[in-house]
Amino acid sequence: MRAVRPLNRLPxxxxxxVLITLAVALPVxxxxxxxxxxxxxxxxxLLLAPAVLVGHAAGAWRRSAATASFTVTTVACxxxxxxxxGEFPLLPSLMAFPLALYAYCAHGPGRAPLASVLVGAAGAAxxxxxxxxxxxxxxPPAFLFGFLLAIVLVAFSLGLFRRFQLAYxxxxxxxxxxxxxxxxxxxxxxxxxxxxxxxxxxxxxxAHSLSVIVSQAQGGRYAARARPExxxxxxxxxxxxxxxxxxxxxxxxGMLRDGDHGDxxxxxxxxxxxxxxxxxxxxSGLTVDFTETGEPGGLTPAAELxxxxxVQEALTNTLKHAGPGARCGIRFDWSDYGxxxxxxxDGTGPGPGDGAGHGLVGMRERAAVAGGTVHTGPAPGGGFxxxxxxxxxxxxxxxxxxxxxxxxxxxxxxxxxxx
Numbered sequence: 001m002r003a004v005r006p007l008n009r010l011p012x013x014x015x016x017x018v019l020i021t022l023a024v025a026l027p028v029x030x031x032x033x034x035x036x037x038x039x040x041x042x043x044x045x046l047l048l049a050p051a052v053l054v055g056h057a058a059g060a061w062r063r064s065a066a067t068a069s070f071t072v073t074t075v076a077c078x079x080x081x082x083x084x085x086g087e088f089p090l091l092p093s094l095m096a097f098p099l100a101l102y103a104y105c106a107h108g109p110g111r112a113p114l115a116s117v118l119v120g121a122a123g124a125a126x127x128x129x130x131x132x133x134x135x136x137x138x139x140p141p142a143f144l145f146g147f148l149l150a151i152v153l154v155a156f157s158l159g160l161f162r163r164f165q166l167a168y169x170x171x172x173x174x175x176x177x178x179x180x181x182x183x184x185x186x187x188x189x190x191x192x193x194x195x196x197x198x199x200x201x202x203x204x205x206x207a208h209s210l211s212v213i214v215s216q217a218q219g220g221r222y223a224a225r226a227r228p229e230x231x232x233x234x235x236x237x238x239x240x241x242x243x244x245x246x247x248x249x250x251x252x253x254g255m256l257r258d259g260d261h262g263d264x265x266x267x268x269x270x271x272x273x274x275x276x277x278x279x280x281x282x283x284s285g286l287t288v289d290f291t292e293t294g295e296p297g298g299l300t301p302a303a304e305l306x307x308x309x310x311v312q313e314a315l316t317n318t319l320k321h322a323g324p325g326a327r328c329g330i331r332f333d334w335s336d337y338g339x340x341x342x343x344x345x346d347g348t349g350p351g352p353g354d355g356a357g358h359g360l361v362g363m364r365e366r367a368a369v370a371g372g373t374v375h376t377g378p379a380p381g382g383g384f385x386x387x388x389x390x391x392x393x394x395x396x397x398x399x400x401x402x403x404x405x406x407x408x409x410x411x412x413x414x415x416x417x418x419x
Contacts, residue, residue, distance in 0.1 A: 105159025294334025322347025
């Protein structure tokens with residue numbers, strides 16, 4: 001059994017509705033009460049006056065409680081039409097009904113427009129029948145019914161128009177809220193992507209520089225005992241690597257502080273800086289062979305950055321994992337479609353605890369942005385192989401058959417990765 005909502009739980013009427021109700025009730029309701037007081041016996045006036053007052057007062061809830069307001073107004077107007085003596089065809093206070101019909105059609109629930117027009121048509125027919133049967137001042141029934149039905153249809157049409165207008169405005173507001181949520185989601189996603197990019201940059205510059213410094217420090221201990229004159233060279237290399245790391249770190253921190261005022265890194269590294277990278281690594285004691293075939297050029301800036309970071313990360317892995325006495329070979333094969341890069345060492349290979357880390361993930365992400373692919377794993381015959389293919393500007397950059405064969409061979413050897 002449904003509980004009846006108490007009167008103190010009735011929604012509070014909205015201020016504009018209260019003002020509109022007063023604007024209509026004071027002149028129209030007052031005029032009706034004056035007619036009742038002057039033209040009807042006291043008993044009739046006392047019976048009709050509450051219906052007039054309630055019918056007008058219910059309009060204050062036309063939006064906050066649309067169904068209840070329309071129902072009360074309809075019942076009050078029906079009481080006035082039924083109880084009114086025959087010599088009075090209509091009362092001015094019946095004007096409250098088309099106003100209530102308009103409000104219910106505009107603000108009521110889903111089927112309110114259909115219910116309101118049916119109730120209005122039935123009320124017009126009932127008033128016409130009552131007038132034809134009881135009123136002493138006869139009006140042509142067809143004229144009276146057409147007049148009342150026209151009022152009902154005008155109120156219905158205006159209410160329906162207002163309903164569509166409110167629905168359109170509501171849809172625009174919903175779209176605005178949804179667009180704002182999508183903008184916030186895009187901003188959050190961009191922030192996540194930027195944090196990932198910063199993490200890759202941090203890994204690239206810190207891991208490489210520290211690997212060089214650690215390698216030089218280890219060599220410096222032995223040089224200090226066996227060949228003291230080389231200690232100065234080792235310390236110079238350590239100093240240069242540390243200074244370069246500090247420079248890159250300042251650039252990264254500058255980007256974080258001034259993210260709204262430019263990139264903060266200055267020019268990103270490209271293939272023109274690979275010889276300097278190889279020089280620093282060779283000074284750390286690693287033997288590096290570099291081979292290049294074909295005509296270089298045509299890569300996008302993103303592809304050149306990806307190629308540089310790939311070589312840097314592969315050399316860092318060799319310094320960290322290949323073991324003493326290892327050699328590293330780097331090969332660039334240029335073609336009309338792009339460049340195929342191989343970095344291979346003959347070290348001991350990945351240890352049992354090695355796994356995928358930020359460096360290798362960063363390799364793949366950078367290559368994917370440039371439209372390329374990266375594969376890493378144990379090399380046939382021992383050691384570790386990093387291979388990549390990057391397309392030139394405007395090329396689709398499909399992996400060639402040789403590249404696919406090498407990837408398959410690497411996968412057959414286990415596909416292990418290291419950082």
